[in-house]
Structures are given as structure tokens and as C-alpha cells.
Amino acid sequence: MTHLPPALSDWFAARGWQLHPHQRAMLEAAADPATLLIAPTGGGKTLAGFLPSLAEITAAPKAGLHTLYISPLKALAADIRRNLRRPIEEAGLPIRVEDRTGDTGATQRKRQRADPPHILLTTPESLALLLSYEDAPRIFAGVQRVILDEIHALAESKRGDQLMLGLARLQSLSPGLRRVGLSATVEDPPALARFLGGGAQILHADPGPDPDIAMLETEAPPPWAGGGGRYAIPDILEQVRRHRTTLIFHNTRAQAEIFFHHLWLANEDALPIGIHHGSLSREAREKVEAAMAAGALRGVVCTGSLDLGIDWGDVDLVIQVGAPRNVKRLVQRIGRANHRYNAPSRALLVPANRWEVIECQAALEAVRDHRLDGEPRGPGPLDVLCQHILATACAGPFLADDLYTEVITAGPYATLSRADFDDCLNFCATGGYALRAYDRWQRLMQRDGKWQLRDPRAAAVLRQNLGTIIDIETLKVRLKGRMGGIPLGEIEESFAATLTPGDTFLIGGEVVRYENLNELTVEVSRQPGRDPKVAVFNGTKFATSTLLANRILDQLQRPSWPDLPAHTAKWLNLQRQVSRMPEPDRLLCESFPHEGREHLCLYGFAGRNAQQTLGILVTKRMEELRLAPLGFVCTDYATLIWGLEPVTEVGMLFDLAQLREGLETWLAENAVMKRTFRASAIIAGLIERSHQGRRKTGRQATFSSDILYDTLRRFDPDHLMLRITRQEAMRGMVDFGRIEDRLTQVAGRIDLVRLDRVTPLAAPLFLEPGRIPVQGEGRERLAEAAAARLMAAAGLA
Known part of the structure; x- marks a missing residue:
């Protein structure tokens, strides 16, 4: 067992602190190859991860890197540095701690490579960059421990796949490396342990008390459709008044901006309230973070940028506006309140509409039952592997056999076949069959059996393009003025293209006026007003998880709903009287006329992406069957289709083989594939997002990727990048797997209920935005009928 150094023990004793059992257990497990610690928020899990390192470095201080700490957020690394320095400095420990992220200056980065600190706090992207340098073996030769904080968040994205490949490389450079994973929210600990690797x-840890969580009782009922929760602003403001610091979470950045704007207009008491999300400038985010840490803010409207374990201040209430979509994310957000061990976190849920009332109740019950969700992840993606191969070549020559052996030690790539590895290596070397004639994709060559860069000068460009976060198609926003103006954040390029001088929009909670576009910067001026446009931020739009969808279906089977508000229970009772309730092992379809059109409502409960795909595929089948569909709209729970002919039999619409065939045909020509190809091509290194320090615009990248996509489809349809694109589209934007799972679950038990009017559950879908038209026979018939009426009116019939 590793023991704390006396100086640190004395420092703890002077404050009357004692180590928690799980912190002692981490000291006892210090020599183990890999450890996953699952401890509640506020339980000191990050300190538990560092205690063995503090003890080992103090016991045998020597120059060089001992411990790497890796977090998903740059701000989290900076926060940990501040928190670590206190015990180190006050206990007089001979330990140097530094962070290295995208915000670290070039001079400091250069010095860190020459003289690494004992403990380096960094991110997956910065680690990948460090490993790509020729001196990586020297930098990492003595590293003893790597600590992965919030590992559950990393495991859910390609950043985690990139990180695990990096750890496999680290293990080769330092065979004695020990791994530590830290998390508070884990639905499947053994799966996460396999992801961490090393056995x-x-x-x-003791999970502590259950959170104090409830639905906020509001004076006004939620609307039938829409999002944002504006109806609850008076009630939310009252909660802000009653608490020291309240975090008000939203699911998207645009919703956060709209809500903050209206919250501020209603804030008659001038309570100090801020906004924090990933599209704001670093300066704006740091200003809010500093104010939170100082206890100067009563409320902060935020998004996923504050999901993770940063201890900014005395937060005593979390409010989630809008259905959480994911229980694990909700638990993570709840943990921001009362960030102390054995103190219950307090949280309130605010549904944005009537459907979300049901989802919020299902999420509350899941939290109380300690049930977390998490969709199983597939094998490690090949575009990330391609990037890793190129980065490895930047560091020096390698043998293919050695690299393959190393790669399959990474958890996500444990089942990688040699054939797939060789395909990725061939792609990195030549670009593949259709591109091998072009010099720009001839990047690797073999010499003495080892693979190396064909042109060593290519390393600089490859390093500029490392990373799996696709943050393309955004433009910086600055206040117009001298020296480039004050940075405010960024907006999507597609939104900027719609602006004309004088237009106003929201960013950072204030209304700004668009002045002009200066190269890749949107220049604005302050323009107070109440009716701005809203930037279309590129934040993640989550789909309701399978676990939550299933719990909602179970909830709908209850004989009554005493836990739901009276207005929602009345709505559900009326549905039961008029039609049927959707059931877990059956698929409910409702058919009814409304305003001269025939409607079909499909209650799939498969998440928004899958429900939209279902709308596309079912309307395609309806077109083939001459049912003349005109359009559809979807939510996470249902798809509403309208057309000219009534649907009297639905079995033929849900033949899985025909749906799959229809999907293949649709994907072949659809823009979804081009968008997916573009993202994967950037990650794999086929398309540069930066060249010689200059970042390409979204339009430039799109133009390049569209040409490549069309070329490969025509001349090399089995190209590695097209295979990757299809895999990514199927599990990402299309989410066809959830459709397959749902149809397999119902096993042909599909109920069609024919009614003479709109049903209670279908009614809110008529109010949903985002209607998608269907071009086909129905539109042609409408045009012919309109032409006939026009000619008749002109006396020409």
C-alpha cells in the first residue's frame, strides 16, 4: 500500500479532514495496472485519483513526467490545476503541476516538451498532438500513471476512441504505465472497465444520499408543443431568488440563448444572471466562470458546457429545462448542486410541453430507481484509426505488425481484424484505388520494411488537423472596433449567410446588429431590442434514450396517473377513451381525416432521428403503393404523415426487408451521406480543415468533400471511406438500428385504429415545426386539381 507523505497527512489533519474509504482504497490499489473508481459527485474522486501520484512523487522526487491527467474539457483541466496547487503549495510538496490545452501559449508548450512537469493536465487532442512528435519517446519514457476523469463522457464519442489509441501508444513507450478511470455516472461498469483496458x-464508493428531485409546479400549464420553457420563467425566477446559485440547464445552445434573453427581460429584481455555452468566446466563458467561483452570480443559464465535474461555486439548485432525453446526463447535471460528499443534490425538472411532462416523470422515476441508460457502442471507428496511423507516422517510422499489435490492445479496437487494419494503412499510404494517382494522397512509403512519411514536411499539416471534434461551418463573432474588436463567440456559417446589414440576433445573452463579414469574422454592434433573430448554434441535439422511451411506454399502461399533473392525466385518459394507448410490445398506428387530408400517426418511440428516418421510408413505401403522401413531421415518440388517400392496411408499410432496401436507395443519393462523408473524411485525413495555419471555410470543405464523394461513388464504390460513411450514417443521423430493434420487438403486432377525427396524442404533432414535404404523385395531383380550378374560373374548362 502507498502511504501519504507526512506533510500531506499533516495538511489534512490541520483542517480536520479524513480520507474517505474509497480514497484509501485508491492508495491501496496504487500499484494495480488499471483501476476504475465510481464515486458520486462531490465525493473527492479526482483527489482520490491523484493521491497515489502525490505520494509517489514526494517519496522519490525526480525530474520528468510522472502523471498524465486527461479530461474532456479544457476548463476542467484548469480547474483541477487550481484545486491541486492548494494542497501541494500549502503542504510544501516538491511537485510541479501544469496544464496543456488549446489555450496554452506556444512558448509554454515548447518548454513543456523540453522540461515536462511532474503532473501534466491535458485533453485527448493535446495528448494526440504530443504523441505525434519525434521526441514523444523521451517525453513519455518515465510516465507512471494516467488519470482519465469523467471517463464515461469520453467513452461515448470518437474522442474516447482517439484517447484509447493514444493510451495504447503510451503503454508501448512506458510499459509500466498504470491507468485510472474516474466517473460518477456509469450504467455498465464492466463495459467501461473493458474500455479503460489493462484488466x-x-x-x-458509497453512493451517498439520493438526490432531492422533483418536477417544478408552475402556475401556467406547459404548451402543447414547442420547447424552451418560456412559460415557466416567473416560477424559475422565484426559485433563483430562493437559492444561492442556480444552474439552469438547456439541451441546445439556441434554446439557452432564447431563454436567457426572456429571463433577463423578466428579471425585474436585477438578479445577477449569466449564460455559459460552447459557442461563446473563451473570454466570455471565463468571465462567467470567475463570477461563479466568486459567488457573484445567482443564476447561470447553461448547456453541456457545465455538465462535467467543475466545482465553480456554491450551487444549491439545478433546474433542467426541457426533457432530459437521457437519464445519465440528467444525473450528471443534478450532481452540480451541493457539490459535497453525503449532501443530497437538489434539482427541478421543467417540461417544455405536454409530451415532456410524461418524459420528465419517467426520468424522475428512473433516477429514483438508480437506472442509467446508455446505448451499446460498436467497435472503434476506422476513420479515427486512419488519423492515428498518420499521427504515428509523424512521430517516426513504424512496422505494420507492431502497430497492429499495439492498436488491438485499445479497448474499442480489441476485435479489429488485420484486413481492416491493412485497409486503413493502405488508405493512409495511397488514398485508395481511385485516388492513388494523385500526389497529395501519396502520404506514406515503405523503407527497410518500415512505414514512414513520404514527405516529412507533411507532418506539420497533419498535426494541424488532429482531433475528432468536427466544429466546421462556424464563423467568429466580434464587436466591430479597433484591433479586431471584442470576441463574443461563434455562429454557424449557414446562419451567417442569411444575414443582411441591420439584422439582429442573440449571442451571449445580448442582442447584436450584423454589420458586415470581414474575411471569416462576423462584425456586429450592440443593438438593444426585444425581437432578434436567433443564431442556429451547432450544439448537439439529443434523442430520447431507449431506456427512457421504454419507461414512457410502461408509464402509459398504468390505470391512472396520480403522479402527473391533472392536465396531463386528463389528456391521457381522453386518449384511452377515444383510441388506444401505445404499448411496449405493439406498434400503434392511427388513421384519421383532418382538414381535407388523410393522416397516419405512427407511435414508434424510437427517438427523433429514427422517427424521421421512419417517416422517409414509410412515405416512400406509400408512394410506391399509390397512397399519395404529401409530407410528415416527427418528434422523439411519433411520426405524423398526411396525404390524399386513407391508409387501411399497414403491415405492408413495415416489411423490414423492404424498408432496408428503401433505405439503401435513399441513402445513395441523399445529402445525409455527403454530410457524414465530409465529417469522416476530415477525421481520416482525406480532407484538410487547416492548412499552414489557415482554417478552411465550411463551404470550401463542403466543395472538396462533395467532389470526392461523387468521384469515389462513381469509380471506387467499395472505397474504405464510403464503407465508413455508411456505417456512421446508419448509427448516427439515420439511426436505423432503433427502427430494426422496435420492429423486431413488436414482431408483426401492428395495430391500425381508424378514427373520424384527430386523437389526443396526435394533436400536438400538428403544432410541431420542421414539416418535411414529400415530392411525388400527391403533389402532382394537387397541381393538376389547382390547374383545373384555374382554367374553370377562366372559362376554359
Whole structure:
């Protein structure tokens, strides 16, 4: 067992602190190859991860890197540095701690490579960059431990795949490396332990008290459709008044901006309230973070940028506006309140509409039952592997056999076949069959059996393009003025293209006036007003998880709903009287006329992406069957289709083989594939997002990727990048797997209920935005009828 150095023990004793059992357990497990610690927020899990390192470095201080700490957020690394320095400095420990992220200056980065600190705090992207340098073996030769904080968040994205490949490389450079994973929200600990690798053992801390969580009772009922929760602003403001600091979470950045704007207009008491999300400038985010840490803010409207374990101040209430979509994310957000061990977190849910009332109740019950969701992840993506191969070549020559052996030690790539690895290597070397004639994609060559860069000068451009976060198609926003003006954040390029001088929009909670576009910067001036446009921010739009969808279906089967507000229970009772309730093992379809059109409502409960795909495929089948569909709209729970002919039989619409065939045909020509190809091509290194320090515009990248996509489809349809694109589209934007799972679950038990009017559950879908038209026979018939009426009116019939 590793023991704390006396100086640190004395420092703890002077404050009357004692180590928690899980912190002692981490000291006892210090020599183990890999450990996954699952501990509640506020339980000191990050300190538990560092204690063995503090003890080992103090016991045998020597120059060089001992411990790497990796977090998903740059701000989290900076926060940990501040928190670590206090015990180190006050206990007089001979330990140097530094962070290295995208915000670290070039001079400091250069010095860190020459003289690494004992503990380096960084991100997956910065680690990948460090490993790509020729001196990586020297930098990492003595590293003893790597600590992965919030590992559950990393495991859910390609950043985690990139990180695990980096750890496999680190393990080769330092065979004695020990791994530590830290998390508060884990639905499947053994799966996360396999992701961490190294035969990780799992340590569970005392989970502490259950959170104090409820639905906010509002004076006004939620609307029938829409989002944002504006109806609840008076009630939310009252909660802000009653608490020290309240975090008000939203699911998207645009919703956060709209809500903050109206919250501020209603804030007659001038309570200090801020806004924080990933599209704001670093300066704006740091200003809010500093104010929170100082206890100067009563409320902060935020998004996922504050999901993770940053301890900004005395937060005593979390409010989630809008259905959480994911129980694990909700638990993570709840943990921001009362960030102390054995103190219950307090949270309130605010549904944005009537459907979300049901989802919020299902999420509340899931939290109380300690049930977390998480969709199983597939094998490690090949575009990330391609990037890793190129980065490895930047560091020096390598043998293919050695690299393959190393790669399959990474959890996500444990089942990688040699054939797939060789395909990725061939792609990195030549670009593949259709592109091998072009010099720009001839990047690797073999010499003495080892693979190396064909042109060493290419390393600089490859390093500029490392990373799996696709943040393309955004433009910086600055206040117009001298020296480039004050940075405010960024907006999507597609939104900027719609602006004309004088237009106003929201960013950072204030209304600004668009002045002009100066190269890749949107220049604005302050323009107070109440009716701005709203930037279309590129934040993640989550789909309701399978676990939550299933719990909602179970909830709908209850004989009554005493836990739901009276207005929602009345709505559900009326549905039961008029039609039927959707059931877990059956698929409910309702058919009815409304305003001269025939409607079909499909209650799939498969998440928004899958429900939209279902709308596309079913309307395609309806077109083939001469049912003349005109359009559809969807939510996470249902798809509403309208057309000219009534649907009297639905079995033929849900033949899985025909749906799959229809999907293949649709994907072949659809823009979804081009968008997916573009993202994967950037990650794999086929398309540059930066060249010689200059970042390409979204339009430039799109133009390049569209040409490549069309070329490969025509001349090399089995190209690696097209295979990757199809895999990514199927599990991403299209989410066809959830449709397959749902149809397999119902096993042909599909109920069609024919009614003479709109049903209670279908009614809110008529109010949903985002209607998608269907071009086909129905539109042609409408045009012919309109032409006939026009000619008749002109006396020409």
C-alpha cells in the first residue's frame, strides 16, 4: 500500500479532514495496472485519483513526467490545476503541476516538451498532438500513471476512441504505465472497465444520499408543443431568488440563448444572471466562470458546457429545462448542486410541453430507481484509426505488425481484424484505388520494411488537423472596433449567410446588429431590442434514450396517473377513451381525416432521428403503393404523415426487408451521406480543415468533400471511406438500428385504429415545426386539381 507523505497527512489533519474509504482504497490499489473508481459527485474522486501520484512523487522526487491527467474539457483541466496547487503549495510538496490545452501559449508548450512537469493536465487532442512528435519517446519514457476523469463522457464519442489509441501508444513507450478511470455516472461498469483496458478492477464508493428531485409546479400549464420553457420563467425566477446559485440547464445552445434573453427581460429584481455555452468566446466563458467561483452570480443559464465535474461555486439548485432525453446526463447535471460528499443534490425538472411532462416523470422515476441508460457502442471507428496511423507516422517510422499489435490492445479496437487494419494503412499510404494517382494522397512509403512519411514536411499539416471534434461551418463573432474588436463567440456559417446589414440576433445573452463579414469574422454592434433573430448554434441535439422511451411506454399502461399533473392525466385518459394507448410490445398506428387530408400517426418511440428516418421510408413505401403522401413531421415518440388517400392496411408499410432496401436507395443519393462523408473524411485525413495555419471555410470543405464523394461513388464504390460513411450514417443521423430493434420487438403486432377525427396524442404533432414535404404523385395531383380550378374560373374548362 502507498502511504501519504507526512506533510500531506499533516495538511489534512490541520483542517480536520479524513480520507474517505474509497480514497484509501485508491492508495491501496496504487500499484494495480488499471483501476476504475465510481464515486458520486462531490465525493473527492479526482483527489482520490491523484493521491497515489502525490505520494509517489514526494517519496522519490525526480525530474520528468510522472502523471498524465486527461479530461474532456479544457476548463476542467484548469480547474483541477487550481484545486491541486492548494494542497501541494500549502503542504510544501516538491511537485510541479501544469496544464496543456488549446489555450496554452506556444512558448509554454515548447518548454513543456523540453522540461515536462511532474503532473501534466491535458485533453485527448493535446495528448494526440504530443504523441505525434519525434521526441514523444523521451517525453513519455518515465510516465507512471494516467488519470482519465469523467471517463464515461469520453467513452461515448470518437474522442474516447482517439484517447484509447493514444493510451495504447503510451503503454508501448512506458510499459509500466498504470491507468485510472474516474466517473460518477456509469450504467455498465464492466463495459467501461473493458474500455479503460489493462484488466481494470472496479472500486465503488458509497453512493451517498439520493438526490432531492422533483418536477417544478408552475402556475401556467406547459404548451402543447414547442420547447424552451418560456412559460415557466416567473416560477424559475422565484426559485433563483430562493437559492444561492442556480444552474439552469438547456439541451441546445439556441434554446439557452432564447431563454436567457426572456429571463433577463423578466428579471425585474436585477438578479445577477449569466449564460455559459460552447459557442461563446473563451473570454466570455471565463468571465462567467470567475463570477461563479466568486459567488457573484445567482443564476447561470447553461448547456453541456457545465455538465462535467467543475466545482465553480456554491450551487444549491439545478433546474433542467426541457426533457432530459437521457437519464445519465440528467444525473450528471443534478450532481452540480451541493457539490459535497453525503449532501443530497437538489434539482427541478421543467417540461417544455405536454409530451415532456410524461418524459420528465419517467426520468424522475428512473433516477429514483438508480437506472442509467446508455446505448451499446460498436467497435472503434476506422476513420479515427486512419488519423492515428498518420499521427504515428509523424512521430517516426513504424512496422505494420507492431502497430497492429499495439492498436488491438485499445479497448474499442480489441476485435479489429488485420484486413481492416491493412485497409486503413493502405488508405493512409495511397488514398485508395481511385485516388492513388494523385500526389497529395501519396502520404506514406515503405523503407527497410518500415512505414514512414513520404514527405516529412507533411507532418506539420497533419498535426494541424488532429482531433475528432468536427466544429466546421462556424464563423467568429466580434464587436466591430479597433484591433479586431471584442470576441463574443461563434455562429454557424449557414446562419451567417442569411444575414443582411441591420439584422439582429442573440449571442451571449445580448442582442447584436450584423454589420458586415470581414474575411471569416462576423462584425456586429450592440443593438438593444426585444425581437432578434436567433443564431442556429451547432450544439448537439439529443434523442430520447431507449431506456427512457421504454419507461414512457410502461408509464402509459398504468390505470391512472396520480403522479402527473391533472392536465396531463386528463389528456391521457381522453386518449384511452377515444383510441388506444401505445404499448411496449405493439406498434400503434392511427388513421384519421383532418382538414381535407388523410393522416397516419405512427407511435414508434424510437427517438427523433429514427422517427424521421421512419417517416422517409414509410412515405416512400406509400408512394410506391399509390397512397399519395404529401409530407410528415416527427418528434422523439411519433411520426405524423398526411396525404390524399386513407391508409387501411399497414403491415405492408413495415416489411423490414423492404424498408432496408428503401433505405439503401435513399441513402445513395441523399445529402445525409455527403454530410457524414465530409465529417469522416476530415477525421481520416482525406480532407484538410487547416492548412499552414489557415482554417478552411465550411463551404470550401463542403466543395472538396462533395467532389470526392461523387468521384469515389462513381469509380471506387467499395472505397474504405464510403464503407465508413455508411456505417456512421446508419448509427448516427439515420439511426436505423432503433427502427430494426422496435420492429423486431413488436414482431408483426401492428395495430391500425381508424378514427373520424384527430386523437389526443396526435394533436400536438400538428403544432410541431420542421414539416418535411414529400415530392411525388400527391403533389402532382394537387397541381393538376389547382390547374383545373384555374382554367374553370377562366372559362376554359
